[in-house]
Amino acid sequence: MKFTPKIFLFLSALSFAASGVGAANEKAAAAPDSAPSTILIRNATILTVSHGTIDKGDILIKDGKIAAVGENLKAPGDAQVIDASGQFVTPGIIDCHSHIAVDGSVNEGSVSVSSMVNIADVLDSDDISIYRDLAGGVTTANILHGSANSIGGQTVVIKLRWGKPASRLPFEGALPGIKFALGENPKRSNFRTPGAPDRYPATRMGVEETIRAAFTEARDYKKSWDDYNQRVAAGEKNLIPPRRDLKLDPLVEVLEGKRYVHAHCYREDEILMLLRVAKEFGFHVQTLQHVLEGYKVADEIAAAGTGASTFSDWWAYKVEAYDAIPYNAALMTQRGIIVSINSDDAAEATHLNQEAAKSIRYGGMSHDDALKMVTLNPAIQLGIDKRVGTIDVGKDADLAIYNHDPLSAYAVVEKTLIDGRVYFDRAKDISDRAALEKEKKDLQEKLGKKPESEKKAGEKKTEEKKPEEKKPEDNPKPQAQLGDGGAR
Amino acid sequence: MIRLVKLLAISAGLLSLSFTAAAQTQPARDYAITHAKIFTLAGPPIEDGTVLIHDGKISAVGSGLTIPPSAQVIDAKGLQVYPGLFDAVTQMGLSEIGAVRATVDTTETGAFNPDVVAATAILPSSTHIPVTRAAGITEVIAAPASGGFDSGGETNLVGGQASAIHLAGWTIDDMVLNKHAAMVVDWPEIATRSFDFASFSLKEKPFAEAKKDYDKQISQLADYVEQARHYNQALQNAGSARFQRDVKLEAMSLVTRGEVPLLVFADNARQIRDAVDFCDKQKLKMILAGGAEAWKVKDILRSKSVPVILGPTTGAPPEEDDPYDRLLSQPEELRAAGVKVAFASFDNSFARRLGQQAANAVAHGLPYDEGLKGVTLYPAQMFGLDSQLGTIENGKIANLIVTNGDPLDVTTDVRYLFIKGQLTSTDNKQKDLYEKYKNRPKAAR
Numbered sequence: 001m002k003f004t005p006k007i008f009l010f011l012s013a014l015s016f017a018a019s020g021v022g023a024a025n026e027k028a029a030a031a032p033d034s035a036p037s038t039i040l041i042r043n044a045t046i047l048t049v050s051h052g053t054i055d056k057g058d059i060l061i062k063d064g065k066i067a068a069v070g071e072n073l074k075a076p077g078d079a080q081v082i083d084a085s086g087q088f089v090t091p092g093i094i095d096c097h098s099h100i101a102v103d104g105s106v107n108e109g110s111v112s113v114s115s116m117v118n119i120a121d122v123l124d125s126d127d128i129s130i131y132r133d134l135a136g137g138v139t140t141a142n143i144l145h146g147s148a149n150s151i152g153g154q155t156v157v158i159k160l161r162w163g164k165p166a167s168r169l170p171f172e173g174a175l176p177g178i179k180f181a182l183g184e185n186p187k188r189s190n191f192r193t194p195g196a197p198d199r200y201p202a203t204r205m206g207v208e209e210t211i212r213a214a215f216t217e218a219r220d221y222k223k224s225w226d227d228y229n230q231r232v233a234a235g236e237k238n239l240i241p242p243r244r245d246l247k248l249d250p251l252v253e254v255l256e257g258k259r260y261v262h263a264h265c266y267r268e269d270e271i272l273m274l275l276r277v278a279k280e281f282g283f284h285v286q287t288l289q290h291v292l293e294g295y296k297v298a299d300e301i302a303a304a305g306t307g308a309s310t311f312s313d314w315w316a317y318k319v320e321a322y323d324a325i326p327y328n329a330a331l332m333t334q335r336g337i338i339v340s341i342n343s344d345d346a347a348e349a350t351h352l353n354q355e356a357a358k359s360i361r362y363g364g365m366s367h368d369d370a371l372k373m374v375t376l377n378p379a380i381q382l383g384i385d386k387r388v389g390t391i392d393v394g395k396d397a398d399l400a401i402y403n404h405d406p407l408s409a410y411a412v413v414e415k416t417l418i419d420g421r422v423y424f425d426r427a428k429d430i431s432d433r434a435a436l437e438k439e440k441k442d443l444q445e446k447l448g449k450k451p452e453s454e455k456k457a458g459e460k461k462t463e464e465k466k467p468e469e470k471k472p473e474d475n476p477k478p479q480a481q482l483g484d485g486g487a488r
Numbered sequence: 489m490i491r492l493v494k495l496l497a498i499s500a501g502l503l504s505l506s507f508t509a510a511a512q513t514q515p516a517r518d519y520a521i522t523h524a525k526i527f528t529l530a531g532p533p534i535e536d537g538t539v540l541i542h543d544g545k546i547s548a549v550g551s552g553l554t555i556p557p558s559a560q561v562i563d564a565k566g567l568q569v570y571p572g573l574f575d576a577v578t579q580m581g582l583s584e585i586g587a588v589r590a591t592v593d594t595t596e597t598g599a600f601n602p603d604v605v606a607a608t609a610i611l612p613s614s615t616h617i618p619v620t621r622a623a624g625i626t627e628v629i630a631a632p633a634s635g636g637f638d639s640g641g642e643t644n645l646v647g648g649q650a651s652a653i654h655l656a657g658w659t660i661d662d663m664v665l666n667k668h669a670a671m672v673v674d675w676p677e678i679a680t681r682s683f684d685f686a687s688f689s690l691k692e693k694p695f696a697e698a699k700k701d702y703d704k705q706i707s708q709l710a711d712y713v714e715q716a717r718h719y720n721q722a723l724q725n726a727g728s729a730r731f732q733r734d735v736k737l738e739a740m741s742l743v744t745r746g747e748v749p750l751l752v753f754a755d756n757a758r759q760i761r762d763a764v765d766f767c768d769k770q771k772l773k774m775i776l777a778g779g780a781e782a783w784k785v786k787d788i789l790r791s792k793s794v795p796v797i798l799g800p801t802t803g804a805p806p807e808e809d810d811p812y813d814r815l816l817s818q819p820e821e822l823r824a825a826g827v828k829v830a831f832a833s834f835d836n837s838f839a840r841r842l843g844q845q846a847a848n849a850v851a852h853g854l855p856y857d858e859g860l861k862g863v864t865l866y867p868a869q870m871f872g873l874d875s876q877l878g879t880i881e882n883g884k885i886a887n888l889i890v891t892n893g894d895p896l897d898v899t900t901d902v903r904y905l906f907i908k909g910q911l912t913s914t915d916n917k918q919k920d921l922y923e924k925y926k927n928r929p930k931a932a933r
Contacts, residue, residue, distance in 0.1 A: 409847035
């Protein structure tokens with residue numbers, strides 16, 4: 001097999017169930033529930049993001065929140081002390097574009113407006129990508145529907161609480177979102193399902209009209225409800241309420257500012273198109289996702305108060321990514337846009353700190369601004385910056401502890417904390433491996449199976465091509481003519 | 489006459505935009521890079537050192553060297569010099585935009601294509617080349633049928649000949665290091681599940697049946713090698729007699745004669761074991777490419793001296809219950825077991841992540857020098873180019889980079905780059921777009 005792991009991502013548009021083999025083992029290792037409620041992290045270089053760097057500082061955590069940040073803090077008697085000498089603490093990494101923890105396909109690709117479906121309904125707490133991303137310092141992720149439709153499904157922000165049931169993953173109080181998609185993916189330029197008829201829209205013109213038509217409908221629908229509610233409030237009796245429309249309900253929430261729009265886009269023209277449509281209907285585009293040509297229309301994006309969440313250095317995998325430049329994040333930042341670096345891919349998320357660091361080289365971004373792109377800025381974009389994104393008293397104790405300055409390819413995550421609990425501990429992960437291996441072997445023997453070491457290697461091989469393993473999101477790069485959905 | 493060349497670095501570089509300056513100008517023959525910390529990879533670093541370049545080659549390395557009057561001087565005070573990076577598997581020049589079939593020339597149809605040669609279809613003016621160069625990569629292996637993001641994903645059993653090229657040149661002849669650097673083989677796999685594009689559905693096959701298909705492909709490959717051997721013999725013996733030539737078998741006999749190694753793409757332990765066994769029995773020189781599960785068969789790789797070109801270390805581990813850092817810790821595990829390890833992007837647009845891949849392995853235990861050699865000297869050795877490239881030593885081709893720091897890390901900038909002894913521009917389309925839009929007047933509200 002000679003593919004980069006990403007090559008099959010595009011297949012993720014297909015619906016197959018993910019298997020949870022082996023996940024239970026690592027999950028048991030995390031055992032976060034027994035964590036003490038008071039933790040003192042000592043002697044660390046603390047990159048607060050909000051108020052500079054503390055060279056040798058402490059962080060006191062109580063009941064899941066940051067209780068104090070400073071030097072020489074006193075540990076209460078019951079506190080667990082984490083000696084972080086020589087280590088670097090940052091706010092937990094926030095990934096503004098992820099497809100982990102989704103059971104099956106991320107795309108309901110059959111229609112051009114799929115706002116009735118909700119990613120929150122198919123969260124899979126057993127997805128090993130949760131643990132792996134946690135091991136990359138990620139504490140919060142924006143879980144998006146795919147990009148097969150001009151208006152896609154509803155999205156949800158999660159915390160990577162590995163080991164908790166799916167019901168405990170959503171970030172409490174975070175505003176839900178909806179995925180929009182512009183350009184090649186919704187117009188199906190790189191995908192064709194054999195036997196399936198062509199689907200409207202097939203042009204960027206049609207993408208605009210799909211969105212306009214949906215919001216025209218949503219506006220009328222909203223008006224019928226507003227009228228109804230008004231009349232009820234005025235005391236009218238025996239009124240028949242308007243018929244509920246599950247497709248339009250989320251769009252009404254968008255119009256009312258109760259649901260964020262996260263819009264997948266690439267080209268400058270389509271970016272401006274969406275900003276115009278949003279203005280026409282009076283809604284706000286919270287973030288532009290990917291937005292690889294954002295640097296061309298940065299002033300316009302900034303004027304709209306819209307955030308941009310982009311890749312570090314991806315380009316050329318399709319025509320609309322051909323003018324992508326690694327300076328995009330820096331240029332957009334210079335023009336006043338709140339910019340984040342996202343992953344769109346489970347493996348990419350494990351090194352978002354490195355991806356953010358690239359803007360130091362490409363565009364001369366400062367160290368602090370670069371770190372913001374994977375902490376505070378995505379928090380702002382997701383409307384959760386009062387809770388996470390910086391190391392400040394009162395915020396959730398969502399932290400990543402690195403052995404090295406995180407804006408480098410040499411930084412390794414030692415611990416990741418969410419809500420003041422250690423959800424990932426590298427030392428423990430490593431020390432638990434032998435026991436897990438033995439447990440697995442014993443189980444295999446019990447089941448009458450040969451242990452992994454004696455197994456015929458080829459048996460597992462084919463699983464690499466199972467689409468569900470690459471569920472994160474569909475990458476139309478190589479086999480783009482055939483894939484069914486696509487995010488990038 | 490000693491001249492400072494800061495301006496020339498911008499204007500005279502090969503493939504730079506300043507055609508007026510470059511087009512009619514004969515390039516300089518001599519350069520001196522002075523006051524640099526030089527990482528020769530052939531000995532300890534040299535502080536405040538000088539590299540002299542003459543006629544495309546490194547002519548002297550050391551401290552306190554006399555600078556010839558003809559040399560253009562690059563004062564590299566505070567900077568560091570390294571051999572240029574070598575990306576050991578790419579589809580460079582063979583693919584422009586992965587999603588656009590018309591721009592992709594990586595993979596022929598049919599199972600056996602030993603006669604197709606990457607160098608034939610490499611586009612010297614590909615946008616990818618200067619972009620990749622800007623990351624300090626001076627030479628690559630362009631491999632046909634190598635899968636990957638940028639190649640359309642298709643493969644063949646015998647994919648064709650990979651070519652070693654410099655990442656600069658007006659024509660492919662300027663660029664070629666070795667047209668016939670390796671023969672690409674995509675090792676078959678036991679596919680009990682496969683995605684059928686014709687019906688757009690997942691197809692399942694019993695293991696026994698899939699295994700039969702696998703064995704059949706391997707025996708086809710064995711037959712093919714055998715045929716090439718016989719063909720070669722017949723050709724030797726035929727003399728001037730009439731002889732029906734076969735271009736494919738003729739190309740394959742490059743391998744059976746031991747002139748060209750097999751570059752075998754395989755990730756899983758069984759594939760690797762079988763491939764090593766096959767090459768051992770057939771007495772073929774093998775380089776393993778991919779190797780996600782190479783750690784499982786490290787002893788076999790060591791005992792048969794098969795070097796490994798690893799795919800991206802930051803990818804997802806192959807199995808769900810692999811340790812999360814399986815690919816990151818593997819390079820050191822292989823090295824400690826005595827296996828030679830190089831790194832490659834297996835890609836074009838991500839080629840510039842080459843150094844990052846090595847640095848991540850270093851972060852997980854690989855000694856730094858081994859990481860650096862894994863993207864310089866070791867790939868050169870694997871493809872038999874180490875007498876020409878891979879270290880900074882007298883007589884080697886002057887493919888060098890001058891950086892402001894560690895070339896493996898993500899924040900380091902390449903200040904000067906030499907290919908074949910020529911100061912070569914690091915400008916590219918992306919930098920041009922950056923400059924253009926950085927200077928966009930503020931939009932009217």
